[in-house]
Amino acid sequence: MLTRWQDKEVDLPVPNAAMTEKTDVVLIGAGIMSATLGALLRQLQPDWSITMFERTDAAAPESSDPWNNAGTGHSALCELNYSPQLPDGSVDVSKAVDINERFQVSRQFWAHAVETGVLGEPSEFINPIAHVSFVHGADNVDYLRKRYEALARHPLFEGMEYIDTPDEFARRLPLMAKGRDYSDPIALNWSDRGTDIDFGSLTKQLLAYLGGSGVEIAFGSQVRNLDKQSDGSWNVRVRNTRTGGNRTVNAKFVFVGAGGYALPLLQKSGISEIKGFAGFPVSGQFLRCTNPALIDQHNAKVYGKAAVGAPPMSVPHLDTRVIRGNAGLLFGPYAGWTPKFLKDGKLTDLFKSVRAGNVTPMLGVGVTELGLVKYLVSELLKSPAGKVNTMEEFIPRADGHDWELITAGQRVQIIRRKGIGGVLELGTAVIAAADGSVAGLLGASPGASTCVSAMLDVLQRCFPGEYQQWTPKLKEMVPSLGIKLSENQGLYREVWDWSTKALHLERPEPVGGNTPTPAGVAQN
Numbered sequence: 001m002l003t004r005w006q007d008k009e010v011d012l013p014v015p016n017a018a019m020t021e022k023t024d025v026v027l028i029g030a031g032i033m034s035a036t037l038g039a040l041l042r043q044l045q046p047d048w049s050i051t052m053f054e055r056t057d058a059a060a061p062e063s064s065d066p067w068n069n070a071g072t073g074h075s076a077l078c079e080l081n082y083s084p085q086l087p088d089g090s091v092d093v094s095k096a097v098d099i100n101e102r103f104q105v106s107r108q109f110w111a112h113a114v115e116t117g118v119l120g121e122p123s124e125f126i127n128p129i130a131h132v133s134f135v136h137g138a139d140n141v142d143y144l145r146k147r148y149e150a151l152a153r154h155p156l157f158e159g160m161e162y163i164d165t166p167d168e169f170a171r172r173l174p175l176m177a178k179g180r181d182y183s184d185p186i187a188l189n190w191s192d193r194g195t196d197i198d199f200g201s202l203t204k205q206l207l208a209y210l211g212g213s214g215v216e217i218a219f220g221s222q223v224r225n226l227d228k229q230s231d232g233s234w235n236v237r238v239r240n241t242r243t244g245g246n247r248t249v250n251a252k253f254v255f256v257g258a259g260g261y262a263l264p265l266l267q268k269s270g271i272s273e274i275k276g277f278a279g280f281p282v283s284g285q286f287l288r289c290t291n292p293a294l295i296d297q298h299n300a301k302v303y304g305k306a307a308v309g310a311p312p313m314s315v316p317h318l319d320t321r322v323i324r325g326n327a328g329l330l331f332g333p334y335a336g337w338t339p340k341f342l343k344d345g346k347l348t349d350l351f352k353s354v355r356a357g358n359v360t361p362m363l364g365v366g367v368t369e370l371g372l373v374k375y376l377v378s379e380l381l382k383s384p385a386g387k388v389n390t391m392e393e394f395i396p397r398a399d400g401h402d403w404e405l406i407t408a409g410q411r412v413q414i415i416r417r418k419g420i421g422g423v424l425e426l427g428t429a430v431i432a433a434a435d436g437s438v439a440g441l442l443g444a445s446p447g448a449s450t451c452v453s454a455m456l457d458v459l460q461r462c463f464p465g466e467y468q469q470w471t472p473k474l475k476e477m478v479p480s481l482g483i484k485l486s487e488n489q490g491l492y493r494e495v496w497d498w499s500t501k502a503l504h505l506e507r508p509e510p511v512g513g514n515t516p517t518p519a520g521v522a523q524n
């Protein structure tokens with residue numbers, strides 16, 4: 001039992017108390033975040049009861065579903081928005097190092113989970129894929145060379161290569177080479193240390209572990225409200241979406257892992273920490289390749305540079321995916337706009353999230369982010385043929401017949417109060433009540449890749465007392481806990497080698513572009 005409030009005097013609550021079930025922990029949403037937090041808590045505190053509520057009838061139906069996101073194991077090996085060029089021409093890699101550090105935490109947790117049987121076959125959720133940054137044009141080539149010089153000697157980016165010759169480009173990226181006009185100079189930063197991750201499969205494996213270890217996972221259960229009780233616990237009101245019946249569960253700790261619906265639920269909780277926050281929904285589309293011959297010709301995640309004035313979420317990328325044992329290929333994202341906070345949300349979501357406390361930040365962002373608005377409008381106006389034209393920067397001979405348009409997950413970007421206005425943030429943020437009784441996760445990128453460090457943050461902030469006691473066990477799961485791997489090359493190599501082996505991410509040989517198909521993966 002979670003005993004945090006056992007010594008407090010407890011008022012007998014509401015008349016229907018007899019109908020209220022009790023649990024130690026409620027997790028809202030069956031996505032990667034709740035699943036990760038559940039798996040951590042189950043191992044740290046097996047005596048606590050946990051109940052998970054998911055509004056749909058499926059696991060990971062929203063952003064964590066593999067085709068709703070790009071499945072990139074974000075470790076800043078290829079994403080150029082994490083290594084911006086400064087006005088003096090130098091490249092700032094501090095953000096890249098931070099993202100990479102956080103991905104190493106996830107990698108270690110997953111490796112330990114595989115070794116201890118919490119997770120099953122790793123190739124069902126993680127596979128090695130080259131991560132590549134791609135630019136063209138003289139200025140961009142110059143930038144990429146500087147980025148390479150700043151990163152290649154860094155311990156976390158070992159083995160990165162710089163490529164700027166057409167022959168080598170064509171050898172490594174044949175699909176992108178065909179028909180390319182090399183009078184426009186090109187360059188690549190190439191890393192063989194990248195991964196593709198099926199976060200849906202990972203979530204399902206974690207949920208199977210949770211279900212098997214006594215966690216109640218209630219599908220078709222939509223959380224409608226959170227009411228704080230006088231003893232500091234929460235009454236979580238849930239509606240059964242199949243029968244319409246209501247259920248109230250009293251929990252000592254609630255995690256709101258509801259994706260885009262985290263903001264409205266945290267608002268309903270009434271905690272002061274959510275005041276001043278708002279959400280800016282951005283929808284997305286991908287082009288998914290339907291031609292197996294093309295899928296065969298590409299084996300890398302290739303990230304380009306966002307157009308001038310466009311936000312980081314618009315960075316175009318051509319991605320090999322590995323889903324249910326099959327290789328696939330996607331290009332995108334194409335941004336769009338809808339007021340919904342979930343792909344399966346309501347048109348009233350944005351309107352209903354407006355509060356006295358967040359209207360000024362929202363209006364402030366409306367004024368300062370005109371570039372984003374302009375970008376979204378231009379994306380919305382793009383015809384299907386226009387979308388294929390955009391892809392020609394990557395695949396000069398792109399043919400629309402080889403691709404289908406799919407709708408990706410919904411991103412709800414964070415708007416935070418700043419001064420008298422607001423600021424739009426493109427990261428993720430953990431919001432926790434001061435008493436640690438409720439926490440939730442807002443935002444999108446780098447998202448799922450950093451789910452373990454985000455959930456460790458939740459544990460540290462909401463359970464400061466227990467965290468000390470949990471630290472030895474946590475260090476078994478994440479041996480580098482509390483240590484910067486970027487400053488400890490020896491430890492980095494040790495945990496890298498261990499996690500690579502445990503997750504079956506070894507490559508038979510340095511690939512240099514002839515990247516072999518990951519073990520057990522069929523080219524479909």
Ligand SMILES: Cc1cc2nc3c(=O)[nH]c(=O)nc-3n(C[C@H](O)[C@H](O)[C@H](O)COP(=O)(O)OP(=O)(O)OC[C@H]3O[C@@H](n4cnc5c(N)ncnc54)[C@H](O)[C@@H]3O)c2cc1C
Nearest residue numbers: 029031032033055062063064069070072223259447448449
């Ligand atoms: C287009 C796109 C591309 C992305 N690419 C990447 C990438 O390449 N790499 C990466 O690491 N991350 C990526 N991300 C981010 C990543 O997908 C998310 O950070 C991550 O999946 C969020 O997980 P979550 O568990 O918080 O939310 P979700 O997976 O959205 O889960 C939330 C769950 O809560 C449920 N829910 C909502 N409201 C309620 C309620 N009231 N009651 C009960 N249940 C509720 C929903 O049905 C859903 O199942 C991408 C996201 C998008 C949209």
